[in-house]
Amino acid sequence: MTGMAKNSTLPGSSTPRKLVDGSLIFLIALGVAGAIGVWFLKGPDVFWQILGHEVVFAAALMPKIVAGVLIASALPFLISRDRITAAIGPESGWRGLAIAAAAGAIIPGGPSVTYPLALGLMAAGADLGAGIAIVSGWVLLGLNRTLIWELSFLPADIVALRFVLCLPFPILLGLATRKLWKDFAP
Amino acid sequence: MNILIGTILLAIGAATMLRHLSRTQPDALPDIFTRTKQTTTFMVPRIFAGLIGAGFLAALLPVDQVERFFGESAGVTGVLFATLLGALTPGGPFVAFAIGASALKAGAALAPLMAYVTAWCIFNFNRALAYEMSFMGRRFTAIRHIVSLPVPIILGCLLLVI
Numbered sequence: 001m002t003g004m005a006k007n008s009t010l011p012g013s014s015t016p017r018k019l020v021d022g023s024l025i026f027l028i029a030l031g032v033a034g035a036i037g038v039w040f041l042k043g044p045d046v047f048w049q050i051l052g053h054e055v056v057f058a059a060a061l062m063p064k065i066v067a068g069v070l071i072a073s074a075l076p077f078l079i080s081r082d083r084i085t086a087a088i089g090p091e092s093g094w095r096g097l098a099i100a101a102a103a104g105a106i107i108p109g110g111p112s113v114t115y116p117l118a119l120g121l122m123a124a125g126a127d128l129g130a131g132i133a134i135v136s137g138w139v140l141l142g143l144n145r146t147l148i149w150e151l152s153f154l155p156a157d158i159v160a161l162r163f164v165l166c167l168p169f170p171i172l173l174g175l176a177t178r179k180l181w182k183d184f185a186p
Numbered sequence: 187m188n189i190l191i192g193t194i195l196l197a198i199g200a201a202t203m204l205r206h207l208s209r210t211q212p213d214a215l216p217d218i219f220t221r222t223k224q225t226t227t228f229m230v231p232r233i234f235a236g237l238i239g240a241g242f243l244a245a246l247l248p249v250d251q252v253e254r255f256f257g258e259s260a261g262v263t264g265v266l267f268a269t270l271l272g273a274l275t276p277g278g279p280f281v282a283f284a285i286g287a288s289a290l291k292a293g294a295a296l297a298p299l300m301a302y303v304t305a306w307c308i309f310n311f312n313r314a315l316a317y318e319m320s321f322m323g324r325r326f327t328a329i330r331h332i333v334s335l336p337v338p339i340i341l342g343c344l345l346l347v348i
Contacts, residue, residue: 067196
């Protein structure tokens, strides 16, 4: 596992990355099922409208994806593996998970920021538990979304209650992952 | 517009990193570019398939009527049902918050509302299909979803008893 930045595995890849694998087939099957459903239940017009919209959106997303992947690929070279491993590696305990969760909650940006970051950090020495804590910190406590979106729709006391109740979970989920998937090797 | 700002910020971040690396470890650059090319090639078909598929599925789900369901079943059943609805509510940064707000106006109880919003935050199937599976892989996505499954249910049930 050490020196992963030097060998041929891609950052954070959990499985050998074949271009066509189960996950792509799954996505395509789901898409085809959805497409058939829309075509017959909503009509061809809606089908083409959605297809056009999503294709344009995905295309517009591409430069962002490439930039995110570049960052994820560069991260393992930028920060020393020892420091990452000490901070959020497998032996970092709940403090490491707290650091990871806080990073996920504080770093602004959507999925094309947080996932490459988690991926890059996992390639640079963070363990699976820390990766789960980063993503969980972002989805449950992400300050950007909570402050901008959630507060504009829901009453402040409900938002605060949800935030406080969710506070321990990214750490707990990271701990549970470390316990349950101890043998997970990236 | 959001995409543009995000793209520019990420591009600046990437350029800064690369500039720094070109001075400190120039021999790492070809390796980084190879990885980037491989990962991008891996991701592009998945992003397209995920976004298009999620777009179709979202059109088939009657989410605009979700708030009707909040009042109909109470207690633990209501929390479980709200969790399911939250997981099935498609993406966007605020969709579930908007639905939660109108459910609240329509008299929804706190426990199912909390379960609904939390479940959406955790699972959001558009995001999982298009982004998480592509970036993190099937295994990471599956593990995160499995360990997170109890969270909205615990929160909802907690609010039922306090």
